[in-house]
Structures are given as structure tokens and as C-alpha cells.
Amino acid sequence: MHVLILGGTAEARRLAELLADEPLPGLRVTNSLAGRVASPRLPPGEVRVGGFGGADGLADWLRAHAVDVLIDATHPFAGTIGFHAARAAATAHVPLLALRRPGWVPVEGDVWHEAGSLEEAAALLPALGRRVLLTTGRMGLAAFAGLDELWFLVRSVEAPQGPRPARMEVLLDRGPFSLDGEREVLRRHRIDVVVTKDSGGAATAPKLTAAREAGLPVVVVRRPPVPDGVSVVDEPWRAVRWIRGAYEGRPLPGE
Structure with a gap:
């Protein structure tokens, strides 16, 4: 199985770390970074830096590199890539999961x-x-x-x-x-x-x-919305469980 993580966040890096420890034979993980930060902290696994050329370019990359699962673990405010990921995943027929950290909630005194x-x-x-x-x-x-x-x-x-x-x-x-x-x-x-x-x-x-x-x-x-129909989890370990289900051939949410 080939997993592509659209990353650049602490959650994406943690997900890559957890997947590196997963006992799943043949699991390949590629981390994609946008390249906007000069010296990013690199996650374990393969790393590519730079854009894809929009949704069509991402769909082409998914097909050319035989990606089985796409994880959008970009920043909650990286709205454009989220919609590109949704369109590319639908075009290439690749399951997509969004990993988004929970938002802040006001408390008394705020x-x-x-x-x-x-x-x-x-x-x-x-x-x-x-x-x-x-x-x-x-x-x-x-x-x-x-x-x-x-x-x-x-x-x-x-x-x-x-x-x-x-x-x-x-x-x-x-x-x-x-x-x-x-x-x-x-x-x-x-x-x-x-x-x-x-x-x-x-x-x-x-x-x-x-x-x-x-x-x-x-x-x-406020955050931009996650595209309609995209499954969302709020913790890296939940994304690992989702990926494990895809690896084992179990039905995924949204399918």
C-alpha cells in the first residue's frame, strides 16, 4: 500500500511517525511538503517538496505513483489544497481522509x-x-x-x-x-x-x-470548511486506524 500524506503540520509528522512503527508489510509512505518554510522538520518516510499543479496535477501524481490512500493533513487554513485533494481523489478514485486538529473553544472570561x-x-x-x-x-x-x-x-x-x-x-x-x-x-x-x-x-x-x-x-x-463528503478525524492515531482498515480491505467511511 502507498500512502500519500499532504503534510507540513505537527499532526502530519506525528502520523508519519506512527506509520513508521506500524507492522504492515509493504507499507510505503510519502510525505508531501509545500515548500513554503525554508527549513522544515522532515518526517520519517519519503519526502517530496513543492506543489502538484492543482487538482489535475495531483490526480496525475496519484495515478503515476500508484497511491492507494490520500491523507490531507495540511493546516486547517490551507483551504485550497483541501478542495484540490478532494477533487483529485475523486478523479483518481483514491480514498481520502482529512486529518484536522480540533479547533479552539472559548471559555469563561474570553x-x-x-x-x-x-x-x-x-x-x-x-x-x-x-x-x-x-x-x-x-x-x-x-x-x-x-x-x-x-x-x-x-x-x-x-x-x-x-x-x-x-x-x-x-x-x-x-x-x-x-x-x-x-x-x-x-x-x-x-x-x-x-x-x-x-x-x-x-x-x-x-x-x-x-x-x-x-x-x-x-x-x-473561523476555519474554511472541509469539502463535502470528505471523512474527517481529529487525531493522528485515528488516521492510523483508518489507514489500517484500508490496508486490510475493510469498508471506509464515505464509501
């Missing part, structure tokens, strides 16, 4: 404002604060470029590209982040509003706790 996009998040900010911790990644800063009256602390793994806010400072850092560290970031930069995507997971969640403690509003950008 002051959350939900937005459906980065543009909606930007529109909310002038009424919420003047000094913004922006943790939505290095892409998409153009949505905030017109907010000249606000100051932004932009935190990302690599330097931002493209249009960006006029008043900003860049903080290059990679999670996991500690609660004490997040408290210090908010205090030192006098942050009064936080913007985040609903990425889920524990690595970047401490900023939510720090904001709650400080009574700060948080603008949370």
Missing part, C-alpha cells in the same frame, strides 16, 4: 469576536484597540495594510511578504509558546487586541490564556 476572513477581522479592529498582536502568519497582511491608525506586532516563522501595515514590527518566532512568554509579549508591547486564526492545538494556545487574563479582546478567524 472576549472573542469571530470573523469569517482576514478582511472581516481587519474591519473589526478599529473598534477594539490600537496596538495589535497579529498572529495570522506572514501571508495575508494585505488585509490589514489600510489600517494606518493602528500599530501591529506581526509574529510569524519567516519574514512577511507583500503589502503590509504601515506601522508594524515583526517578531520572528516559532511555537510552541509558553504562557509566561505570551504574557511578556502582551505587556512589553502594550498590546490591547489579539488577532488569530482558529488553528487549534496546544502550541499557540497560550496567547488565548494570556489575553483572557489581561481582559483583552481576541479576533478569531
Whole structure:
């Protein structure tokens, strides 16, 4: 069996690690990374870097490399590749599973404002604060470029590209982040509003706790939907169980 993992996330790497320990003779695992990060942590198994050329290119790759199972374990906000994967899997007649970490859930004391996009998040900010911790990644800063009256602390793994806010400072850092560290970031930069995507997971969640403690509003950008008809699991071990079922020829959800 040949498994292709569309990865780049901690969940994808963990899935590859679990599959490396699976006693399934003849199991081949290929990990596909988009190549947007200069020095990614490589998972076990074969690794390919770069795009496929859209849904048709991915379907061609699935057929050319005799892929039996496709796992979409990309970031929850990598919406385009999710729909490409769904179309490619249907075209190539390959079973598809989406692995998505659980989203964050507000608790007592949180002051959350939900937005459906980065543009909606930007529109909310002038009424919420003047000094913004922006943790939505290095892409998409153009949505905030017109907010000249606000100051932004932009935190990302690599330097931002493209249009960006006029008043900003860049903080290059990679999670996991500690609660004490997040408290210090908010205090030192006098942050009064936080913007985040609903990425889920524990690595970047401490900023939510720090904001709650400080009574700060948080603008949370909702995730794009998973394509209709695609089976979803929220833990790598559940994906392993699904793959094991495919290996043993058991019916899979959605079939």
C-alpha cells in the first residue's frame, strides 16, 4: 500500500511517525511538503517538496505513483489544497481522509469576536484597540495594510511578504509558546487586541490564556470548511486506524 500524506503540520509528522512503527508489510509512505518554510522538520518516510499543479496535477501524481490512500493533513487554513485533494481523489478514485486538529473553544472570561476572513477581522479592529498582536502568519497582511491608525506586532516563522501595515514590527518566532512568554509579549508591547486564526492545538494556545487574563479582546478567524463528503478525524492515531482498515480491505467511511 502507498500512502500519500499532504503534510507540513505537527499532526502530519506525528502520523508519519506512527506509520513508521506500524507492522504492515509493504507499507510505503510519502510525505508531501509545500515548500513554503525554508527549513522544515522532515518526517520519517519519503519526502517530496513543492506543489502538484492543482487538482489535475495531483490526480496525475496519484495515478503515476500508484497511491492507494490520500491523507490531507495540511493546516486547517490551507483551504485550497483541501478542495484540490478532494477533487483529485475523486478523479483518481483514491480514498481520502482529512486529518484536522480540533479547533479552539472559548471559555469563561474570553472576549472573542469571530470573523469569517482576514478582511472581516481587519474591519473589526478599529473598534477594539490600537496596538495589535497579529498572529495570522506572514501571508495575508494585505488585509490589514489600510489600517494606518493602528500599530501591529506581526509574529510569524519567516519574514512577511507583500503589502503590509504601515506601522508594524515583526517578531520572528516559532511555537510552541509558553504562557509566561505570551504574557511578556502582551505587556512589553502594550498590546490591547489579539488577532488569530482558529488553528487549534496546544502550541499557540497560550496567547488565548494570556489575553483572557489581561481582559483583552481576541479576533478569531473561523476555519474554511472541509469539502463535502470528505471523512474527517481529529487525531493522528485515528488516521492510523483508518489507514489500517484500508490496508486490510475493510469498508471506509464515505464509501
